[in-house]
Amino acid sequence: MSNDCIYYTKPGEKLLFHYAENFLYEEVPEGTRVIYAPAPLKAIKAVKAATEQAIENPMGCPPLSAQLRPGMKVTVSIDDLSLPLPPMQRPDLRQLILEVVLEKLASGGVTDIHLIIATGLHRRMTEPEIRHCVGAKVLDEFYPDRLYNHDAEDKENIEYLGETEKGEVVEINGRAAQSDLLIYVNMNLSSMDGGNKSILTGLSTYRSLKHHHNVHALMHSQSYMHPPSSELHHVLDRMGKVLEENQNIFHIETTLDTNTFPKAFGFLQKQERHLNAFDKLNLHVSRGVLAMTPASVRRRAFMQMRAPYGMTSIQAGRNDSVHEKTLENVLKQQVVPVEGQSDVLLAGVPYIGPYNVNSMMNPLLIVNLTAGYLFNLYIGKPLVRRGGVMILFHPLERIFHPLHHPSYIEFFDRVLTQTKVAAEIEKYEEEFACNERYIDLYRNSYAYHGAHPFYMWYWGCYAMEYLSKIIVVKARDQEVATTLGFDTAKSLPEAIEMAQSALSQRSVSITQFHWPPLWLCEVS
Known part of the structure; x- marks a missing residue:
């Protein structure tokens, strides 16, 4: 795999770089090591049949159908629009799996069913965004009374479950906590x-x-992408024990292939040396057209991009057994x-991340x-050495979505102008x-929580200290750039x-x- x-x-030789809502084609020094994502694994075509197989042959617990009875209260929760990227x-x-699960609940005589979107401190999803995730049939039956966004500030619908041995408070959505069965x-x-991160976030x-x-957890995580060496995940594991002691939770987890871009942008999936004449023409025409297009139009066009991801695995049951298998399939x-x-890590910056779907990529994002994410896409040790340099391609402008990110604006203007030290x-x-x-x-409204911009900065604090x-x-x-x-x-x-000067190397x-x-490097 590594040779490929x-x-x-x-x-x-020239390489392609993402440059927000455009692409650059830049000459790089001879001998630059380029690392690409592995080719997509074979996807499961019969998603509903695979879902049925997984929930009726779960890991560590009885089949889903055996856990159902008339009169019980069931809550089903799903990831929000931050996953996957692009949508x-x-x-x-989520639609295909929900349809199987809801049919199973109906067959078991369950009628008290709520669907909750696990937004955490993210912004609420709009009705069209929810429709895209769950499909028209599910939305029309459940929305808005029994299909809705989680509200972390609804004090009357939050339930305290307990604390860990280190005093970490565990509280979750009240409807979910009071259910006889919670399906995620x-x-x-x-x-x-x-x-554990799904529910506890x-x-x-x-x-x-x-x-x-927080700063301590993220500064003491050797890699966010490798749970055994991540303090973030160690805390979640402790809190997860309290969660499991109080709740009957049935996890359904899936993994995706690397088939990220639609056919119109197929050249983004290929290595430059494998681009054919049509790919090169498509790349250069796309760059030219995008360069002449107003930024707002480019942004809307890119946000309409939909990924042809395929499901590579699905597993269901109790958390520990399920997630162990999920991680195995992600890494595969x-x-x-x-x-x-390397001394220098070089990358383009794409137009989308978890927190600007149908929005804008602001400086904190x-x-x-x-x-945060790019630097941490490794297992073992970072791709760039300690004290090394990261070089990025991005227009880096002052752009904020006033509806989605109001607290970001104050954070950028007031906090970052006072200090850039995460602990301060x-x-x-x-x-x-x-x-x-x-x-x-x-x-x-549709704003991220007031605390959210702090997490954006904390997520990058280890890399900014390391580089x-x-x-x-x-x-x-x-x-x-100066503010950041x-x-x-x-x-x-x-x-x-500039990198040579900073490293005192010719x-x-x-x-x-x-x-x-998306891919991960395992650096030896």
């Missing part, structure tokens, strides 16, 4: 997600979330073995996507989390010269992380 995914460039082509996996339907796009509250979404699809770290920034968190205006916008520089090539707003603590360069050669080893699709 790793390539060293020749003199004068799936219809029918979404998850799509695992990365090894960071799923398992998606159906939780700020009071619970802050135990694992995504891991690329890599020999040695760029920190989260690059210093954390002192402002409670103020934002308890801000009545932000709470109202979270509950009654000597983050350089953004072709950034358009120097003030934004990033350096800028007008061209890739200039950025490489030559540097460079690795391009070619993404998306």
Whole structure:
């Protein structure tokens, strides 16, 4: 697999880089190591049949049908729009799985059924967004009275379950807590997600979330994508024991292939040396058209992109057994073995991340996507050495969605201009989390919670301490870069010269992380 995914460039060779809602085709130094995502594994075509097989042959518990009885209260929860990325082509996996589960509940005589979208502290999903995830049939039957977004600030519908031995408070959605059976339907796009994290983030509250979404936990996680070496996941495991002691939970987890882009953008799935004449024409025409298109139109067009993901596995039952198998299947699809770290990590920054679906990629989300997620896409040790440099391509402009990210604007303008030190920034968190205006916008509009921008910064704090520089090539707003603590360069050669100077080396080893699709490196 590694031979297929790793390539060293020749003199004068050009590589494709995502550049927000456009693409760049840039010459890179000879010998640049380029690492690509593994090819998609074979997808399961008969999703409903596979779902039936999984829920009737679960791990660690009786079949779902054997757990049902008339008169019981059942809650089914699903991931929100932050997964997968880009959103799936219809029918979404959540729809197909829900239809099987709901038929099973009906056959068991269960009528007291609620469907809750596990938004956590994310923004509420709109009706059209929910329809895309669950399909018209489910939406028409359940929405809005029995199909709705979780509300982490609805004090009357939150239930305290207990505390861990370290005093970590576990509280979740009241309807879910009071149910005889809680079914969670998850799509695992990365090894960071799923398992205990699904409920303890998606159906939780700020009071619970802050135990694992904090500077200490993230600074003591060697990799967010490798749960055994992640303090984030160690906290979740402790809290998960309290959850399991109090709840009857049936987990349904799925894994996806790397088939990320529709046919119109098929060239994004290929290695540059394998592009045919049509792919090259498509790439250059797309770049030209996008360059002439207004930014708002480009953004809307890209947000309409739907991924042809295929399901590679589905497993159901008790959390520990299910998630162990899920992680095994994620790694089977995504891991690329890599020999040695590099001085410089090079990457383009795509238009989408977990928190700007149907929205805008603001500067804090760029920190989260690059210093948070991109840097952490490894098992063992990072792809770039300690003290190394990350070079990114992105226009880096001051863009905020006022409806979705109001607290981000204040965080950027007030907090980051005072300090960039995560431990000092954390002192402002409670103020934002308890801000009545932000709470109202979270509950009654479509805003992320007041605490959410803090998590975006925390997610990147380890990488920003580990690296000597983050350089953004072709950034358009120097003030934004300065506020984030990033350096800028007008061209890739200039950025490489800056890296050489920072590292006090005349030559540097460079690795391009070619993404998306999403993949993980296992560095030896």
